[in-house]
Amino acid sequence: MKDLNKLPDATLSKEIKRTDPIWRMMRIMRIVSIFLSLLFLSGIAYFLAGFFTGEKLFTILGSLFMLSLWLLQTVYQQISNERHWLRIGARRLDMLHNGISPQIQSARVPAPEAAPLPLVVSLDWNRKAIIITGITLLILLLLALVGYVLWRADGSDGYFFVVISGSLLFSIILVFLLGLAYQAYFLRQHIEIDEEGITTRYQRQEYRIRWQDARLFAQYSSNSYGGGQTFELSNEQVIVRWSKDATLGNYLLKAANNFADHNYYDTLIEQVNAQVAEHTHLPLLRLDIIKPATKKNQ
Structure with missing residues (x-):
């Protein structure tokens, strides 16, 4: 049994990036990181061409030091996030091709409540x-x-x-x-569940999968430092995603739905997950919590 905590090799990484739509966002974030790096280098060039005497020199060096720390954190966070999504992609492909690994843990899904179909949950501008x-x-x-x-x-x-x-x-x-x-702008999403399947608009991309075509129901952190939770229903060709904990601290977003008398987004997403589990009969697997590969679980 392979160790699912390891990063995939170059060939598998290329396949993951080709098939997973999340890498569109990763490329945008990479461009942002490059822009910030160029901005930082431009600042260095400007200060080097400026004044280097007395208190001004101390101010310049202090500013450069703070900018360096900020830039290093930005670059580190970008690299860490890309590695996080590579690991998630590798685990997904392993589950789809080889079945559920003993290293994978499952999450609890609440019982579904009576709700009309189509069931709609959205997160949009307030x-x-x-x-x-x-x-x-x-x-x-x-x-x-x-x-x-x-x-x-x-x-x-x-x-x-x-x-x-x-x-x-x-x-x-x-x-x-x-x-x-x-x-x-990127957290806005729209989820619609009907008798045939689920459709989501997530990070400006719309995808749909039918219940009978779904092979993997999974949950994982939305980034490398554990902020938010992302869910997916997928097979070898399609990945349909949605997320929760997305509104924390962002009052520019507002949740809405067509089946409950409240708009607590995390609670609404729990019902979405319950409906997905009931229609697909798939367990909710945690792709970000992996048991170490040992002889006992091989």
């Missing part, structure tokens, strides 16, 4: 939150502009403080919101 946020940013920007105009008119330190405070607060909130919006 328009009310976006409007309120936009109005708040506009007020902060206007506050900074008014303070600037008044400061230019009479030079008061009080108005100058308003300009600096408003501009700084606006910039911090804007950067924070851009990060949330970037995350939310």
Whole structure:
């Protein structure tokens, strides 16, 4: 029995990247990492061409050190995530070709509740939150502009403080919101279950699989550091995914459904999983929790 904790070889890695749609996202993230690296190198070139005396030298070296730590963390996280998805892909192919390994653990699935079909669960933009946020940013920007105009008119330190405070607060909130919006853009999803199968729109890609064609029902961490949980129903040709824990801290997203009187997304996803298990009669396998390969479980 092979050790499922090992990374796949080059040939298998190429096959995983060819068949798994998640690698489209991985390539986007790789481009982002390269862009950040180029931005960092440009910053180094700029500072090297600048001033190298006294306090300015200390400030430059301190800034470069902090940027270096941030860049190293970005690169490490990207490499770690790619290795995580390679391991998941290798375990999937091993399960599909060789059956369930003794190294694989199963997860509990709750009993399904009575629900009409088609069953629909979605996670999309929270328009009310976006409007309120936009109005708040506009007020902060206007506050900074008014303070600037008044400061230019009479030079008061009080108005100058308003300009600096408003501009700084606006910039911090804007950067924070851009990060949330970037995350939310790819976390949006739509799940629909009917008598024939399941269809999902996940990370801007739509896939469908019929119940009788499904061969693997699996769960695993959404990234290498354990944030969120991803689920999939798959065979050798199709991988249909959805996830939970995606809304934690992101108020720009809002859940909706057509069968429950609440919109607690994690609870809704548990019912999706229950419906999948009932229709496919497949166990939910944890592809990210692997027992070591020993003689006992070989």
